[in-house]
Amino acid sequence: MTTIPVPAEVGAILEVEGDPGVxxxxxxxxxxxxxxxxxxDTFARDxxxxxxWSGAAADAYGRHVRGAAADADAVSAAVRxxxxxxxxxxxxxxxxxxxxxxxxxxxASYHGARADLLAxxxxxxxxDAAAVRELEDRAVALGTQRQTLVEDVDRLGRAVTxxxxxxxxxxxxxxxxxxxxxxxTGGLDLADVALARxxxxxxxxxxxxxxxxxxxxxxxxxxxxxxxHPEVVxxxxxxxxxxxxxxxxxxxxxxxxxxxxxxxxxEILPAxxxxxxxxxxxxxxxxxxxxxxxxxxxxEQMVPLxxxxxxxxxxGDGRVAIAFGDPDTADHVSxxxxxxxxxxxxxxxxxxxAFHIYESARYSDPGSTVASIxxxxxxxxxxxxxxxxxxxxxxxEGGERLARYVEGLRASREGxxxxxxxxxxxYGSTTTAHAASDHGxxxxxxxxxxxPGAGGEVDHASDLGVGAxxxxxxxxxxxxxxxxxxxxxVGGGTFNGVGMGNDVAEDDFGANRFQAESTTRGTGxxxxxxxxxxxxxxxxxxxxxxxxxxxxxxxVLRAEHTYDPxxxxxxxxxxxxxxxxxxxxxxxx
Amino acid sequence: xxxxxxxxxxxxxxxxxxxxxQAARARTAGDRLADAPTAxxxxxxxxxxxxxxxxxxxxxxxxxxxxxxVGEELLAAASAYGTVDQAAHDRFDTWLDGxx
Numbered sequence: 001m002t003t004i005p006v007p008a009e010v011g012a013i014l015e016v017e018g019d020p021g022v023x024x025x026x027x028x029x030x031x032x033x034x035x036x037x038x039x040x041d042t043f044a045r046d047x048x049x050x051x052x053w054s055g056a057a058a059d060a061y062g063r064h065v066r067g068a069a070a071d072a073d074a075v076s077a078a079v080r081x082x083x084x085x086x087x088x089x090x091x092x093x094x095x096x097x098x099x100x101x102x103x104x105x106x107x108a109s110y111h112g113a114r115a116d117l118l119a120x121x122x123x124x125x126x127x128d129a130a131a132v133r134e135l136e137d138r139a140v141a142l143g144t145q146r147q148t149l150v151e152d153v154d155r156l157g158r159a160v161t162x163x164x165x166x167x168x169x170x171x172x173x174x175x176x177x178x179x180x181x182x183x184x185t186g187g188l189d190l191a192d193v194a195l196a197r198x199x200x201x202x203x204x205x206x207x208x209x210x211x212x213x214x215x216x217x218x219x220x221x222x223x224x225x226x227x228x229h230p231e232v233v234x235x236x237x238x239x240x241x242x243x244x245x246x247x248x249x250x251x252x253x254x255x256x257x258x259x260x261x262x263x264x265x266x267e268i269l270p271a272x273x274x275x276x277x278x279x280x281x282x283x284x285x286x287x288x289x290x291x292x293x294x295x296x297x298x299x300e301q302m303v304p305l306x307x308x309x310x311x312x313x314x315x316g317d318g319r320v321a322i323a324f325g326d327p328d329t330a331d332h333v334s335x336x337x338x339x340x341x342x343x344x345x346x347x348x349x350x351x352x353x354a355f356h357i358y359e360s361a362r363y364s365d366p367g368s369t370v371a372s373i374x375x376x377x378x379x380x381x382x383x384x385x386x387x388x389x390x391x392x393x394x395x396x397e398g399g400e401r402l403a404r405y406v407e408g409l410r411a412s413r414e415g416x417x418x419x420x421x422x423x424x425x426x427y428g429s430t431t432t433a434h435a436a437s438d439h440g441x442x443x444x445x446x447x448x449x450x451x452p453g454a455g456g457e458v459d460h461a462s463d464l465g466v467g468a469x470x471x472x473x474x475x476x477x478x479x480x481x482x483x484x485x486x487x488x489x490v491g492g493g494t495f496n497g498v499g500m501g502n503d504v505a506e507d508d509f510g511a512n513r514f515q516a517e518s519t520t521r522g523t524g525x526x527x528x529x530x531x532x533x534x535x536x537x538x539x540x541x542x543x544x545x546x547x548x549x550x551x552x553x554x555x556v557l558r559a560e561h562t563y564d565p566x567x568x569x570x571x572x573x574x575x576x577x578x579x580x581x582x583x584x585x586x587x588x589x
Numbered sequence: 590x591x592x593x594x595x596x597x598x599x600x601x602x603x604x605x606x607x608x609x610x611q612a613a614r615a616r617t618a619g620d621r622l623a624d625a626p627t628a629x630x631x632x633x634x635x636x637x638x639x640x641x642x643x644x645x646x647x648x649x650x651x652x653x654x655x656x657x658x659v660g661e662e663l664l665a666a667a668s669a670y671g672t673v674d675q676a677a678h679d680r681f682d683t684w685l686d687g688x689x
Contacts, residue, residue, distance in 0.1 A: 022629025026638070029625035036618035037649060040611045040656060050604055055594025057666055061659075068655055072615075075649060079622065082641065089630070164634050171634075171641045177648050258614045 004121055004135050006114065007143040010107050013153050016093065016100045016160055023090040028250070030083035034227040035254045037076045044069035071177065073189070076227065078180035084223045085170035092163040099156055106149055114142055191228035194221040201236035207408035210238030226250070234309055235319075237408020241305050241327045248309035249287075255311055256280045275316030279344030283309055283320050286347035290322060296359045296584070297366050304351065307373060308405075311344060314379040318344025322351045324358040325371030327409050332361060333371045333418040334549045335409070336535075337402060339426025339450075340481075342380040350374040353535035357423065360546025363584040368550060371418075377401050378431060392434070392455055395427060399434025403441050410442050421445040421549045425534060426481055429504070430455055436464040445548055449474035449516060449534040449541060453485040453501030454509075461504070461511040472548055472556075474516035474541050475505040477574040478530040506570070507561035514548075515557040516541035517579035543582040601667040608660035612653045619649035 048062045048069070117138050124131065174180050199205040199213035214222070214236075226233050226247055233239055234247035259277040262269060269277065283306065290304030308321035327333050334357055338350050351374050358372035378398025402422070410417060422443045424432030433454035435441040446466055448454065451473065458464065461471035475482035485503035505513050517540055518533040534541040540557060547555045560573040623646025627638040 017631040018634075019629040022626050024629075026625045026627060026629060029621050033618035033622040033625075033649065036614045037652070040615050040652070043607065043611050044656075047604055047607065050600050052597035052600040053595065055596070058594070058596075061663070061666075065659065068652070068659065071655075072652060075645070075652060079645065086630075086638075089634075160631070164631050167630065167634050168637055171637050175641065175644065254614070257617045258610070261613050261617060262610065 002127075002132050004132070004139050006118055006121070006139050007146045009114065010110060010146060010149055010153070013100060013103050013107060014157055014160070016096045016156070018089075018093045018097075020090040020094045020097070023086055023093065027083045027087045027090065028246075030079050030086070031223075031227050031246075032250050032253050032257075034076045034079040034083065035230055035250050036258075037072050037079065038228050039254075041069050041072035041076060044072060070184075071181070074177060074180040074184045077184045078174035078177075080224055080227045081174055081183075081220075082167075082170050083227070084220055085167050087223065088219070089163055089167045092159070096156065096159055096163065099159075103149070103153055103156060106152075110142070110145055110149055113138075113145070117142060189228070190221050190224035194225050195229065195232070201232050201239075205238075207238035207404065207411040210236050210408070211411040214239050214243070231310070234306075237404055238411040239408075240412050240414075241307055241323060244307050245305040248306040252280055252283055252306065252309055252311075256284065272312060272316050275318070275344075276311040279311040279316075279318035279320070279347075282345045282347040283311070283322075286320075286322055286351040289348055290324065290351050290355060293324070293355050296362050302355070308375070308377055314343075317379060319377050320344050320347045321373055321375040321377055321405075322347065322354065323371055323373040324355050325369065327371040327373060327418070328412050328414050329369065330371035330418055331368040332365070332421070332550050333409060334358075334361065334373065334421045334423055334545075335402075335406060336372070336374045337378075337398075337422065337424045337428035337432050338374065338376060339380055339424075339428040339431070342376045342428070344376065346376065347374075350376060353425075356535045356537055356542050357545055357549060359537070360542045360584065361549040362546075364543075364546040364552055364555070365550035370549065372549070375402070375405060377405055380427060380431075392430060395430040395434050395455065396438065398431040399436075399438050399441075402431060402435040403439035406435070406442050419444050419549075419551050421447060423447040423449065423545060423549075424451065426450045426452065426531065429453075430501070433458055433464060433501075436466065440465055445470045445472065445551075447472045447474060447545055447548055448504045448511070449545070450479050450482055450531045451475055451485065451504045452481050454504050455501045458501055459509075461509055468510045469512065471504075471511040472544075473504040473509070473511040473513045474534060474544065475503070475513075475562075476516040476518065476521065476530055476533075476541070477572045478517075478521040480527055481531045503562060503570070505559075505562045505572070507563045509561075512556070513559045513561050514540075514544040515559045515574070515577075515579075516544065517574055517577065519579045519581050521579060538581045538583050540579060540582060543584070596667075596670050598667040598670060601663045601670075605660040605663040605667070608656050608663065612656035612660065615653035615656055616650055619646050619653055622646045622649055 044065050048065045050058065117135065121135055124135065174183065194200065194217050195202040197213060199209035201210050205213055230247035230250045234244050234251055255276065259269065259273060259280065263277065287304050287306060290302055293302040294300060295302060302324055305323040307323045308319055310319040313319040336354050336357060342350065354372045354374035358370055361370040361372065378401045379394055380398065406420065406422065409420065420443050422432050422441060429448040429451035430453060432446060432448065436443070436446055437455060437458050443466055446464055454464065461468035464471050482505065485501065502509050504511050516534060518530060521530050533539060536542060544556050562570050562572045564570040623642055625642050627635045627642060630638050
C-alpha cells in the first residue's frame with residue numbers, strides 16, 4: 001500500500017476590516033477643519049498690529065495674538081499630519097482589501113484542487129507506478145501552492161498591522177497641543193516652502209511648470225499646500241482634476257459654513273459676501289444636481305468635479321467650472337464656454353448643458369471615454385454690466401484666460417493628449433475665437449453656437465488656427481443673437497468697436513455649418529428663445545456637438561451656409577428646412 | 590504705560606468683529622473635527638481616532654474661545670479708551686466751569 005501525503009487545508013483568512021470611503025470622509029473633515037484653523041493663523045498674524053492703534057495696550061495685544069497665531073499653526077499642522085496618515089491608510093486599505101479578495105479566490109482554488117486530488121486518490125484501487133507518481137506530483141504541487149498562499153496570507157496580516165500602526169503613530173505623535181507645538185517650533189511651514197519653489201502657481205509658473213511642480217512635491221507637501229492654500233491649488237491650471245476638485249470642495253464647504261453662520265445669526269451681509277454666498281450655493285446646487293445624473297451607457301452615477309471655484313472673483317460675479325468625466329484621462333474632452341448672463345449663480349444650468357454634451361458624446365462613441373466641462377472662468381457680461389456684451393473687451397480678456405485654462409488641461413494629462421473641443425456659446429463663442437486667434441488655443445476642434453461673431457479681426461475660419469475644416473458653426477436660423485453678426489458683402493466686421501464680427505454661419509467665413517434648428521423654433525413669446533436651445537436634449541445641435549466632440553465628423557449633419565447675394569438681404573437656407581428631433585438610445589433613455 | 594499712544598476706536602471695533610468671525614469659523618472647525626466619522630478605521634484604530642478627534646475638537650473650540658476673547662477684549666479696550674477720554678473731558682469741563 002502506498003501513502004500519498006496531501007497538504008492540509010488553509011485556515012480562514014483574516015478580515016481586512018475598515019471602510020476606505022468613510023476614512024476619506026474623515027480625511028476631508030480634518031482638511032476642512034485645517035483650512036479654517038489655517039485662516040485663523042493667517043488672520044492673527046496679519047492683525048498682530050493694527051493701523052491706528054499703538055501704545056502699551058497695543059503691544060500687549062500684539063504679543064498675545066502672535067502666540068494665538070502660533071497655536072493655530074500648530075493645530076493646523078497636527079490636523080494635517082493626521083489627515084495625511086489617514087489618507088494613506090485609506091489607500092492602503094483599498095489595496096489590502098483587494099489583495100484579500102484575491103487570496104480568498106486562491107484559497108478556494110486550492111481547496112478545490114485538494115478535494116479533487118483526495119477524490120482521485122480514494123478512487124484509485126490498483127494503480128500502477130506511473131499513476132501513483134502522477135498523484136504524488138499533484139500532491140507536491142499542491143504543497144508548494146499552499147506554502148505560497150500561506151506566506152502571502154501572513155504578508156497580508158503584517159501589512160494590515162503596519163498600516164494600522166502608522167495611523168496610531170500619527171495619532172500618538174500629535175495627541176496634544178504641546179506635542180504639536182514642539183513639532184512645528186522652529187520648523188518651516190511645509191506649504192510655504194513648497195509654494196516658494198520654482199514653477200509653483202504662486203511664482204507665476206506656466207501650466208506645464210505648475211504640473212511639474214505639483215508632481216515634484218512629496219505627498220506631505222501636497223497635502224500641506226492643499227489644506228493651507230486650497231484657493232491656490234483649486235485654481236491652478238496644470239494641477240490634476242481630482243486634486244483641484246478636492247481643494248475647491250474644501251473651499252466651497254468652508255466658505256458656505258462661514259457665510260451661512262453669519263446669516264443664521266441675523267447679520268446683514270455686505271454685498272461682496274452676499275454675492276459669494278449666492279455663488280457658493282449655486283455651485284453646491286450644481287454639484288448636487290450633477291451627482292443625480294448617470295452615465296447614459298453604463299448607468300453609473302456621475303461624480304461631477306469642481307474644477308474651478310472662486311466665489312469672489314470679478315467683483316462678486318465669481319468663477320466656476322464643473323466637469324463630468326475625468327479631463328485628465330478621457331479620450332475626448334470638451335470645454336463649454338457660455339456667454340451673456342454667465343456668472344457664478346448660473347452654475348447649475350450651465351452644468352446641465354455640459355452634462356448634455358457628455359451624454360451626446362457618449363452616445364456618439366460608446367467605446368471611448370469622455371469628459372465635458374462647463375467653464376465660467378472669465379468675466380462674462382452679466383447683471384449690471386450686461387451692456388458690455390456689445391463690445392469685445394471681455395471676450396479679449398476672457399480669451400487669454402481660456403487659452404491658459406486649456407493649456408492647463410493639456411498639462412495635467414496622464415498619458416497621451418486628449419482630442420479636445422472648445423464649444424463657445426453666444427458671447428462665449430467670441431471669447432473662444434479670441435482665445436484661438438490671439439493666444440493659439442490648444443484645441444483640436446472649435447464649435448461656435450449662437451454666435452454673434454468671432455471678433456472683428458477674424459475674417460475667416462482659418463484665422464482660428466485649428467484649420468478651417470475643424471471650425472464648426474451651429475447658428476440656427478431663428479436665433480436673434482446670431483443675427484447680430486455682420487452679414488454680407490457690405491460688412492465691416494465691427495463698427496466703432498461695437499459688434500462681434502462676421503457671421504460664422506456664412507459661406508464666406510469658411511466654417512463647417514451643422515444643423516442646429518429646433519422643432520420648437522419660433523414658438524412662444526420670448527424672441528430670444530432659440531438662442532438657448534443648442535444644448536437641449538434630443539436636438540439637432542446637441543447631436544452634432546456630440547459627434548464633433550468624439551471626432552466622428554462624417555456623422556455630423558451638415559447645413560447649407562447663409563449667403564448674401566448682392567441684390568438682396570442675407571439668405572439662410574435653414575429657414576426652409578423642416579427641423580427634427582434626434583432621440584438617442586441607450587440603457588438610460 | 591508708554592510715553593506715546595494712538596487710538597482710533599473704530600479700528601478696534603472693526604477688528605473685534607473680525608475676531609468674532611474667525612472664532613465662529615474655528616468653532617465650526619472644532620465641531621467638524623469632533624464629529625469626523627471614525628467608523629471607517631479598523632476597530633483598534635477607530636477607538637484611538639475617536640479619542641483623538643474628541644481631544645482636538647475640544648482644543649480647537651478652546652482656540653475659538655480664545656479668538657472670541659480677543660474680540661471682547663478689543664471692545665473692552667475701546668470702551669476703556671472712551672472712559673479715559675471722557676474722564677479727561679470731564680476734568681477740563683470742571684476746570685473751565687470754574688474759570689472766570
